[in-house]
Amino acid sequence: MLSAQTDPDQILTTLRRRPLANVVLLKFLTSRPEGVRVHQLVSGDRVATLLLIDHAFSEYDLATYPDAHASAIIASDEPEMTRSLLPFVPRDRVLVFKLCSGDDRAIVGEAFPMERRTSFISYTSTDFSLTGETARIGTVTAEAPFHLFAAQGHRAAWLQPLMERGEAFTSTAEVDGECLSGCFAFKIDGDIWEIGGVYTLPEARGRGLARGVVQAALAELKRRGLVARYQVEDTNLPSIRLAEALGMTRFLTLTHYISATVAGR
Missing domain, CATH: 3.40.630 (Aminopeptidase)
Structure with a gap:
């Protein structure tokens, strides 16, 4: 009934x-x-x-x-x-x-x-270890590359308050002080956090930087005892290949x- x-x-x-x-x-x-x-x-x-x-x-x-x-x-x-x-x-x-x-x-x-x-x-990974070069994890809004995330349609007005409440962080790859690639992770509910906003400057693509920032974000979530969600559109083949290369599991x-x-x- x-x-x-x-x-x-x-x-x-x-x-x-x-x-x-x-x-x-x-x-x-x-x-x-x-x-x-x-x-x-x-x-x-x-x-x-x-x-x-x-x-x-x-x-x-x-x-x-x-x-x-x-x-x-x-x-x-x-x-x-x-x-x-x-x-x-x-x-x-x-x-x-x-x-x-x-x-x-x-x-x-x-x-x-x-x-x-x-x-x-949607992909997830709860058993993840970071190897090789690492990106930089950031929790300070003054250092966040909001211009990169804006290229993916994510506004600073939305992400900044989350960072200030400790409910988001950034993962970035920099060369000579310039941020070339980045992503962020934010809290959805409980222990579930989503990785999003993955973007690399056009002139820096093809160097594995996107993989590095996502890899570092996954490792940071594991370090905190959190569960990752990584979402991609089914037409976004590079992001699908990235998830599969990192050994992530499709769940939805x-x-x-x-x-x-x-x-x-």
């Missing part, structure tokens, strides 16, 4: 039982709670969760899907529970569904016309589908 979980704290507690599998849900629930609505169904130890994200609170979605009003992320333990979530999905607006299984795609597709747009692959693929309104169907 399905029961609806309505207490926000209990919803988070349930999701945190499987933090990597639910990392995307946890990321939005903890970072932009004012922009989301959540519905969770429970049956014994099985769980299905729907997160509706208003694109006014998601810069990426607002820029990438300008015709869509919201995103619907589903994480479900079985197809029939996914089906039970669909009455909570609005049918009078353009949506982006973000789904992590073919079963969910099939169930949602019965009620909503969907067109695939892209996929994001989240596929985006655009859906038109279905009012009256």
